[in-house]
Amino acid sequence: MNLAMLKPGEKGRIAKMGAIGPLRRRLMDMGVLVGEEITVEKVAPLGDPIEITVKNYNLSLRKKEAEGILLEDPK
């Protein structure tokens, strides 16, 4: 289960950060951390990128980048 699989309106909690290097650090600096709750708000009209809410603000990232963010399995 990763962030790119969520549909708009769905929520998830980050279980693991699969990204590496600068991308990983950048995500972490923006508050995308393990244990954080993330909501997917929108998908861009052309299907990519997506808009998410994390730590109470809006962030956009490409699906490719979202794939590296693994989520806890929903109970």
Added chain:
Amino acid sequence: MGIVDFVLIGLIVGGAFYLLYRSLWKKKGYCHGCDSAGKCK
């Protein structure tokens, strides 16, 4: 055309080259106004 004209022309052309040198070469090719667009490389 007298000597004065030649001196004047020399000064003007020299000035133009100096201006060109100063504004372009010494700026290390940094392009003003390009930074907002796709970089002009």
Added chain:
Amino acid sequence: MTAPTAARSFPVVETAVLRVAVAGNPNSGKSTLINSLAGTRLHVGNWPGVTVEKKEAALEHRGQRIALIDLPGTYSLSPYTEEEIIARDFLVHDRPDIIVDVVDATNLERNLYLTLQLLELGIPVIVALNIYDEAEKKGYKIDVKAMEAALGVTVVPTVATRKTGMNDLLEAVTGAIAKGSRSLPRSQSYGEDIEAAVKMLTAGIVDRHPALVERYPRRWLALKLMEGDRRVLAEANISGVDSLMKDAVGHLREAHGEDLESLMADARYSLAAGLTREVLQRPSVRKTEMTEKIDRVVLNRFLGIPIFFAAMWFVFKMTFDLSAPFADWLDGAINGPLTRWIEASTNLLHGPDWLVSLMTKGVIAGVGSVLVFVPVIFAMMFFITFLEGSGYMARAAFVMDRAMHSMGLHGKSFIPMILGFGCNVPAQSGTVLWSLYVMGIVLAVLMGILFKRTLFRGESPMFIMELPPYRMPSGRSLAIHTWEKGKHFLIKAGTYILAVSVLVWFLLNLPWGVENKKDSYLGKVGSAIAPVFAPLGFGNWEASSSLIAGVIAKEIVVGTMGEIYVRETEKKPEGPAPTFFEDLREIGTSFASAGREAFTNVISTVGITSLKAEEKEEEATLRSVVAKSFTPLSAYAFMAFVLLYMPCVVAAAAFKHEFGTWKWFGVAFVYQTILAWSVAFIVYQGGKLFGIGG
């Protein structure tokens, strides 16, 4: 020198200038805050070697001289992005006396993450709790006192857009300096494990690498080494497997895996989250915010793209409607009164005839035809600034990124591509009608693909981008940034475009007294090269001469054309020439009517009326003269060529400085020229084949 009063009230303060670095997240209103603090004393330049903007201002508060230095907006001080590296290098190596950290009160936790990193530096910090009004409007209650106590720094609520709290901020800055070392922030604890490791590392560094202690703040250095910060490791010449590192962080690595960078990010964020919980009370019921409502429409699946194009069209139309009357006014003023004045004053000083010609047919015709674009450039920069400042730019990038990404470009590059085009704007809007822009975009996209596939292969940059709340940019900020962006165009006109205009005039008039411009040196060279361009539809000497001169910079193509096609019959045949004051009055009234026309244009922007007006105005301008030697199709081809044929402005110098050799420049030159020729060829011959405008 500091005024004596200041020396008396703050005895600790030296007479030196207080260096204040302003740091903060992007979208925290840092830029507006700087503008509010600095007012007209703002100086905008670039950080050495890069195109990142550097703002500075010299202020005085209570006799204390202050040098404000604006750091690039960053979310962190990681070693990865250009902005972050600039910010941290400045903080660490240039050691400002104090840091003003601009914190977005509506987004406390993420902003505090940076604050915590700033506190690690051992430099006094003042927090400007900005956008305070919006936070209050949202129902946020921030306990400023508690925040001060927890961070150990002064916190000043500010609303930069309304200039609220600016004086308090300056008071806090000078006050902190008066307190001397007592104003140093308390160091925050990242938890026992980390602190123990920091302690060991610090001791080890002092012991084994004493030279480093001179160069870096100790705690910061220890933390960075722990994170495995590649830049610091390299600079300090310490390897990650150094015995010192092993001793200090070995157990951390065992417990948390190799990745201490995320351990640190976690530690900082949990601290930031804790602080936020402590000082911030959010209302339990969250109301739907305006930004959310707007985004529902603007980023809508079906409406998003049409809205984007509508917005672009609108901006585009507004730019031209607004600027066209002023461009015509400027054109009239330059070619009419200004030319007459220069002629008259040169004659008055008994200047030779050739000097008059140089001034009017060289400088005025050359620089003037470029200057006519000043209104367009400024209008365009105004709208770009507005889009950036309002928050729509980020949405546009969001909407268009997929399309742009498949061409190897970042979503953000779309708007500049459409509107700005950097150096190409004047050349574009100049020679032919603005419908050509569309082709410009297509070509730029093509070029993007080509470059992506050939010269600049590599990873496309990441897209992670904040979508900030929509905000109304303040008039002051709009004005400042529009001016800063547009200013460069004026600088160009006053420097190399002027210089080239002069040189081109000589080349057009040598051998001395040549009757026909075609027989001048430039004309001869142009004629010699012209056949090369014949298959592209512009095989005349005028076009090729302009292209030669334009190698220096694209605007010069327009300038040179202005000189070649200089209007001979500008003098008023009937009656005596108007006096200086009549001219002045005429300029004034025509400016006023240009203003009126721009206004009506904007009002009727959706109508076709203004377009008609534009067509009518064509008659008087350079465009119409040029149009005689171009068909619409060959004009298109010419445009394509100009757009592509040469790496923009003095790429030569850039290449030389970058690679130290001419070889790569030569390669790029040949490559682009061939590319430009091919594209223009396809445009012209293809167009003829389909019988368009031939």
